Amino acid sequence: MPNKNTGDAVDDPHTDVPPLEQLDSPTGSPPSVSNMMDLENCVANLSLAHEIVMNADFSVKHQSPPKHSLEERVTEIMHRAFWDSLHEQLTSETPNYSHAMILLQEVKTMLQSLLLPGHVRLRSQLDEVLDIALIRQEADHGSLDIHKLAHYIIGIMGSMCAPIRDPEIKALRVLTDPVELLREIFRVLGLMKMDMVNFTVQTLRPHLLQQAVQYEQAKFQQILEKQPSSLDCTTAWLQKAAQEMAPVVRPLSQPGMETWHGHSCGPVSPTAVLRRAYLHLLHWDPHDQKYPETVLMDRARLDTLGQRLTMLVLEASILLLTCTQCGGVVFSINGLVGKLKQTITALLEGSHTREADLREELMGLGDKVVVQVTEAMVSHGQIPMPQDSQDLLKGQISDLWKHNNPIRSLIGDRVQGYLQAMLEGSFTKRSPELPDTLRVLSAELVELGTAFGQIAHFNQTVFGPFYAPILRRLLFSPPEAETAEDSR
Structure with a gap:
């Protein structure tokens, strides 16, 4: 027992x-x-x-x-x-x-x-x-x-x-x-x-x-x-991902192919569409009731991962801004990064669900970050940041509440790329390398990526036979779809 x-x-x-x-x-x-x-x-x-x-x-x-x-x-x-x-x-x-x-x-x-x-x-x-x-x-x-x-x-x-x-x-x-x-x-x-x-x-x-x-x-x-x-919402979910990838469709034999996100442009593969669709689940609008039926059983887990993802993007953005303003001194002071991470997590926990709450918390967080960094720099014999740099850092941190903030978007794209790389390989393999700006959060991102990869991998294994005919109809013309069907 x-x-x-x-x-x-x-x-x-x-x-x-x-x-x-x-x-x-x-x-x-x-x-x-x-x-x-x-x-x-x-x-x-x-x-x-x-x-x-x-x-x-x-x-x-x-x-x-x-x-x-x-x-x-x-x-x-x-x-x-x-x-x-x-x-x-x-x-x-x-x-x-x-x-x-x-x-x-x-x-x-x-x-x-x-x-x-x-x-x-x-x-x-x-x-x-x-x-x-x-x-x-x-x-x-x-x-x-x-x-x-x-x-x-x-x-x-x-x-x-x-x-x-x-x-x-x-x-x-x-x-x-x-x-x-x-x-x-x-x-x-x-x-x-x-x-x-x-x-x-x-x-x-x-x-x-x-x-x-x-x-x-x-x-x-x-x-x-x-x-x-029972597959109507699933079809709409896959269709949205396929439509987003439509601009990269190009015959493989066409010379002078451009690249997209570092990859040669060619016909969109069903697997690539499915991976993008899975990534959408981490950013799902909670008010959108048309959640794909095939992933409903994992919605609570995916919503939790999505909230964790938002927190990590904000945390990495704040650390990047702080490092930029301090000239890298932050990462050389023993224990400061860990202390900053704890402060950021404690103050932002739960506030990301509403923009008004997030904006208010970020304004106060900027003050706390500046105080902690200043105290650490002084205690280690470093020259503290000038007042104008402190004010600039506070303003940059408070501005992160906007979804289109350049720093937040940059970090978000890199995290998205990391999660996509996790999906492209088996989740049992070694995790892909993290960009320099995200290495301070490597443990958290590995944990997030592994959990996300396990859910996506199992879901694809179970529901792949149900996704296949939908993706064939979305990506191939009728003759091509028949060829794809015959080749299975």
Whole structure:
């Protein structure tokens, strides 16, 4: 069992898994309820399998009702009513064990669900000790000892639980109130159930990795058959990337070919279009709902990488401006670059989502950068920057809020080129060389590029067969498309 805290119990294994967006119905008559349920099952299974494969730390977690919601209030009232009723039954002059019987049966069922096939003797012992019919007879004759049963249950739980649950088991042993004891047993069993679920998930993960591509392809094909419009947004996404690359299309045999971004101009390859399309995902407008269906399961991860990318571009731009104004002294003072990086990250975290917030934070950041650089230069016997250079640096930093700022655009293009180079090679190979201006952020960029490359590589492997016909229609005339089809 894994020694990992996984949260409270939950009965729905799909909880906390980012689902695919709900797909629109195809043109024509609405789908039947049965078809819609099949479609939802396909989407849920595909999302769950994909999340397990892509997220090494995946675990099933409890989804509590929203705070201060009606659902939370009703749940709280129902639970309190049950436990209050149990307390009244057990403390009355003539104890009533009807609710206790329900709990003991549920506890037995949960314990049985945690047993492995090899626990034959333990299963037999559990059936013997927690014989509900016999326990009910003892209750009817007034000879039922709840504490004795509870301590037997606690002993079984202690022998089966993950080490991380040892403190909870220890706490159970000192409880004396029967209602509190049963309630805590029930709670800890829920935690153990989640531990078992997540242990099973981690055990199955290597097998899922081996079959993931074929499984996801088959599931998406089922979705496509039930919902023919499931590639509409994907087609628009690829079409936009193809249109942007259209100016570089030129026959390979034509003499005097120009170059584009250092490469000879020629026919646009489907792979190049797909790489550009992947890069678009890092700059996706959050208000644009037409996200490609084939990448929806990774949208949260890609949005996080996109936000991280924006932060790194701003950070590199500020460091470049600071280095320029200080004549390179910044990079020679031990520890200053790291301190500046920490300050920039702390002040800009979250502000990049709104231009107004970013502009305000950058104005204050310029002052802090100048102060830190000045203090470091003075402490190392360097001549501080002149006042006009300080004012200029502050103004240059505050001006970075503009997307078309020359320095920000320059750094952005170089980072984009680095990420493109990551996509052009296998993500398992050595990372491409970084430009000089980005080497101070090499660790962060390698981490970002590797994560992005893994997502793109896996997505291309899974959905390549679905992309191929779309890209052929976009890039080739009908005869060429047929030739491309025949050559596969």
